[in-house]
Amino acid sequence: MAKVKSLADLKRMKDALQSKMDLREKSNDPEGLVQIKVAMATCGIASGAKEVMEFLIEETAKRGIRTVVTQTGCMGYCYAEPTIEVHLPGKEPIVFGDVNIKKADEIIEKYIKNGELVDGIIPVNYKTLD
């Protein structure tokens, strides 16, 4: 391992290492962040939820939005998979159905960035465990 030779060195190192710990820092304090849950049961995965999840993780990071993306079990909307639940700080969670990459992009740009509603909202009829 190379030596840390100066305070500037240490700071560079910290910046580089921080991304590896980012997930832990964020989950420590998710209330202030955008929280997205992707339904990843068999039905969801079969219809592409995994790709959508990866897209959401990468794109929110690229676009500088502090987000926690987690997976949940089947939300009970198998007819509309992949489904995702988006929880903006201070707002009620909203569930979107039939989310493909294009839709996910629209949700990031319109709903997450500007709070504009987009098509595909499913009325919420359940409550999750914290």
Add this chain to the structure above:
Amino acid sequence: MEKYKMHILICGGTGCRASASEAIQNNLQEAIKAKGLDDEVQVVMTGCFGFCEKGPIVKILPDNTFYVEVKPEDAEELIEEHIVKGRKVMRLLYVDPENKEVISDSKHMGFYKKQIRIALRNCGFINPENLDEYIARDGYAALGKCLAEMTPQTVIDEIKESGLRGRGGGGFPTGLKWEFAAKNIADQKYVVCNADEGDPGAFMDRSILEGDPHSVLEAMAICAYTMGADKGLIYIRAEYPLAITRLKVAIKQAREYGLLGNDILGSGFNFDVEMRYGAGAFVCGEETALIHSMEGLRGEPTVKPPFPAESGYNGKPTNVNNVETFANIPVIINKGASWFNKIGSEKSKGTKVFALAGKINNVGLIEVPMGTTLREVIYEIGGGIKDGKKFKAVQTGGPSGGCLTEKHLDTPIDFDNLLAVGSMMGSGGMIVMDEDDCMVSMAKFYLEFTVEESCGKCTPCRVGNKRLHEILDKITLGNGTKEDLDLLRNLSNVIKDTSLCGLGQTSPNPVLSTLDNFYDEYLAHIVDHRCPAGQCKALMQYVIDPELCVGCTLCARNCPVDCISGERKEAHLIDTSKCIKCGACMEKCKFNAISIQ
């Protein structure tokens, strides 16, 4: 390249390791491999989460799910259900004992709600054997800041302003201590970390060293910079193998990165750390004894002055601080004294780590702001008394402290308040007692410890504590007199006034505080020959209830000393003067006719 979407944190503290957290880690890793998820899920072994009662703990991120009492054979299900299918494994979640609610995020648990983690900030969060994770959380940034941007005096001023007081028991202002050590000019000076932790039931320092060893190394380097020392020594008891291993790994990594050694961060400042091992004598935690023990001499205290700051290790100026004191330092430098001194009470700033033990639901390690009340600690964080029993007392300060009772429950805990009510902060042990605990026996237990641990240098401590113990023993055997109570008090005061070191000066505290708070209980032993808690065996009596006894003779046939008499089909009687209290009769009686009174 790995792109971890989930992190699984497993507690690698001593408590959870004892219950197989290593096997859990292996099984989790295997299950992850089997699913081909190696690149997506990171498994990390951390330090203690504090909730040792419910260990082993496994926490899954980013959804912050806190699994308790996990067994190695649960690993596959956790991966299959939680990681692959995204469903929480309900049976491994924590259930609130009060309202039976299932809680999956630790932040919502009563145990964690009131806690603020400063000294324990990285415990249960980072892998203590990975310096990168420490650096990612601002590790060594405080040292860097001191070396590059602050003079030794401004660092000292910052610590003084923070109001930090020593966590080793005495509560001496840390900044002031550093200033003394800085002012003494010498060719060689030393920084010593006191990791002796001899209090029965205490494991605060051990957990910090196991969970975040670099925070202590970094703080020692900062201290060394302020006083002009280039050598640090960590005095740790040999019974802490895991803490020793983690420290050794940390020292090695810090040297490899150049964060220990010569010319640290290009500043020209040199500092390195060595370990010294203690044999586990309580008195060796006292700073002068500790220094003598490191010098290869007998671990006996000597008179102060000279203080270590003038003449310590090898006669050179030495600064001794406790592990937890050190662990606070980097945060104070990074966040500023004015951030730190807003937490806590008026004269005790910041937080304190306590080891909760005894008859309490949530045994474990907690960190709360100074000024938190005992009630909050015992009932909200600690979850109340085990088995719905009644709270009786809590012993703080270990063998040097005293017991606090019902009437002290709303006292804000800090250095001065605890002293004012006849106890002390000590290093942070907190042992909770319920209605079944006998306070005379409790005092006797601590005196037994002190008698064992006294170094024997001064007579009042060596002989006096032994006498105290004998009198207490006599009382628990039912042979005490009222005069004994006066004797206990007088002798206690003499020992306190005439002992050389803190051990003798505080050892009678458990006696005095139980006399103050539970005088009636002493009287019950002496006058009524009765132990209200039913704990003193000598005062128990086995009696047969003539109403319930059917005269089956079974008890009489099983009594080893033949002290039960009675005719067939008639009520039996125990001759209590001969009974040796073996309990055999009670065990045999099928009619519940025999009880202890």
